[in-house]
Amino acid sequence: MMTIIEERAESVDTARPASRPPRPRTGNGGLGVLVRYLMLAVILAVAIQAVSVTVANEQWWATAIVVAATLAVVATYATRKFVPLKYLIPGILLMLMFQIYPVFYTFYTAFTNASDGHTISKEESIEAITVNGPIVEEPDADRYALTVAVADGADPAVAPFVYLMVGADGAALLGDEEGVSPLDAPDVTVEGGKVTAADGYSVLSGVQINDRSGEFDAFSVPLQGDKAVKKIGLSEAFAGAVQYRYDAETDTIIDSTSGTVYIADNASWVPEGGGATLAPGWKQFVGFDNFTKVLTNDTVRNSFVGILLWNIAFAGLSVLTTFALGLLLALVLNRKMIGQRATRSLLLLPYALPGFITALVWASMYNKDFGLINNLTGLDVNWLGDVWWAKVALLVTNLWLGFPYMFLICTGALQSMPANLTEAAIVDGASPWRVFRSITLPLLMTSIAPMLVASFAFNFNNFTLIFLLTEGGPFPADNPSAGATDLLISYTYRLAFGGAGSQFGFAAAISIFIFIIVAILSISSFRRAIALEEVNS
Structure with missing residues (x-):
């Protein structure tokens, strides 16, 4: 018995290769490396x-x-x-x-006060007001014939400016970010009282200077004693006094022309005797001020609560209506019929078209005077100007945009559903409604419930439709920042980038509230979906 086993083992061992064959090498290994x-x-x-x-x-x-x-x-x-x-x-x-x-x-x-005029640090604010601030020309101040240039060989689009100047005594001077010094160049050409060429420097044309007009306006050449050389147009400059000076010991900015002292208060430079603040201010940490503003400010709180309730209603009704229509069409077209495939393809067209184009088309159709809807029906409805009709218009438009998606996922779920269950129920005498309610719908919800949760989250932040169709309006006369059809996301956008002034920190705080709300609703919905799956499993 042992001899037979040993012979078989030897035969197996001899059948196995002694070692794994080498891996074939491709010819482009060196190129790949x-x-x-x-x-x-x-x-x-x-x-x-x-x-x-x-x-x-x-x-x-x-x-x-x-x-x-x-x-x-x-x-x-x-x-x-x-x-x-x-x-x-x-x-x-x-x-x-x-x-x-x-x-x-x-x-x-x-957690910051980031907003218009409060986007930089305090050091940058001081530099912007003092170094890059206005320069006042004093009586009998020196004037210079000005030529603007850059270092020879440098890119004229980004290189630092250089002033080639000629003073009243005819001496050629060089002005740069370090100050004013004699123009030390082997060959300097002065024509008409101004420098036209100098070795080591490239003179800029008027077009090249205008392309960098913002930088050119802010540029100045520092002098001793809080003074600087500033341009007048493109061909002349003057020596003047810097209007604002920073005092580090008292942490104040002093206006050298009027003597006004500006103190640092609430991330802004405020005059001691009252008046307009100096811009820009600076960004600083404010703790939970933006969050408490949402909860304590009456105007903001009322706007936030009203928008939140409409936001939840819009997202919920959008999911309900699109799912109902998509499911109805999927049930109708789930049976073999003439033109079934062509009809399914046509129903997907609204989903295939870009949403922003569809929203703009619907906005023109809702026009009170010239819109297609009022012209065909003979109605005189102010669709986008009335509070409630604007909400109806949004839901109808979102129904048109959303039902093809629901139709698509419902069709896929119905086709993957086992037919023997419904056939057995029909044989047992169940009515079509009973079969749908007790078998089809529970099995359908098991597979598409996560899709419904995702659709709710999407519609909760459906900024594109709101912005293109109603822009959040109509707006009440006493609160132009919060419209009747605003969602929280469009309200946040208006706060962050609105014409009344950007409030980046406050908008970010509302964004966090939106995240928390969507997270709570989504977690609750997913738990219900999991419970439904366990019941039907």
Whole structure:
């Protein structure tokens, strides 16, 4: 018995290969390695440039992120180890850039006073008011014939400006960010009292200067004693006094012309005796002020609660109406009939067209005087000007945009449903309504309930339809910032980018409220969907 077993074992061992055959090599291995290291070289070059910029701006957190990301990419792709990470790293980096970072930045902004005139640091605010602020020409101030240039060979679109000036005594001078000095050039050409050429410098044309008009208007050449040289037009400059001076000991800004003292108060420069503040102010941490404003300010609280109730009603009714119509059409077309495929294709057309185009078409159809709906029906309804009719118009338009999606998922769910259950119920004498209510609908809800939750979340933040159809209106006379058809997302957009002044911090706080509300409603809905699945399983 043992002899037979040993013979079989020997035969099996001899049948097995002594070792795994070598993996065949492709002919382009060397090219692949070359391309990989070239890409790594490009990544390193971009990272070095990014680090130099972040270090120059003293953005140490950004420097740390760039260094960490670069090390992760190089460690992953420079060796043959970490094979799974080679597929995960791109997705992780994109998720960090386009999802994680915006979320954290929104949370950070919500705790600041970021708004119009409060988007920079205090140091930048001081520099903008003093260094880049107005320069007042004094009586008998020196004037210079001005020629604007850049260093020879530099890009005229981005290179720092240089003033080539001729004073009253005919001496050629050089003015730059460091100050005024004699124009030390081997060959300087002065024609008509102004410099027309100088070795080492390229004279800019009027078109090139106008292309950088904002920078040119802000540029000045510093002088001793809080003075500076400022341009007058394109061909003349004057020496004047800087109007505003910062006193670091008292943390104030002093107007040298009027003597007014501006103190730092509430992230703004406020005059001691009252009056207009100096712009710009600066961004600072304000804690939970933006959140408490939503809850304590009567106007904001009433607007927020009213918009929230309409927001929930709009999202819920949109899901209910689109699901009902989509399911009805799916049931009708689930049976074989003439033109079934063509009809299904036509019903998907509203879903295939871009939503922003459809919204604009419907907006023209709702026009009170020239719209297609009033002209065909003979009605005289102010669809977009009346509070309730505007809401009806939104729901009808969203029904047109949303039912093809529900029709699509309901059709797929019905076709995947086992037919023997419904056939058995019919044989047992159940009516069609009984079959639908007790068998078809529960099985259908098991598979599409998560889709309904996702549809609710989408419609809760359906900014495109609101913005293109009603723009949130109509608006009450006493509160032009909150319209009758506004959703929280459109209300937030108007606060952040509205014509009355941007309130980025307050808008970010409302965005966090929206996130919390949607999260609570979605979690509750998903729990109900899971419970429904367990009951029907």
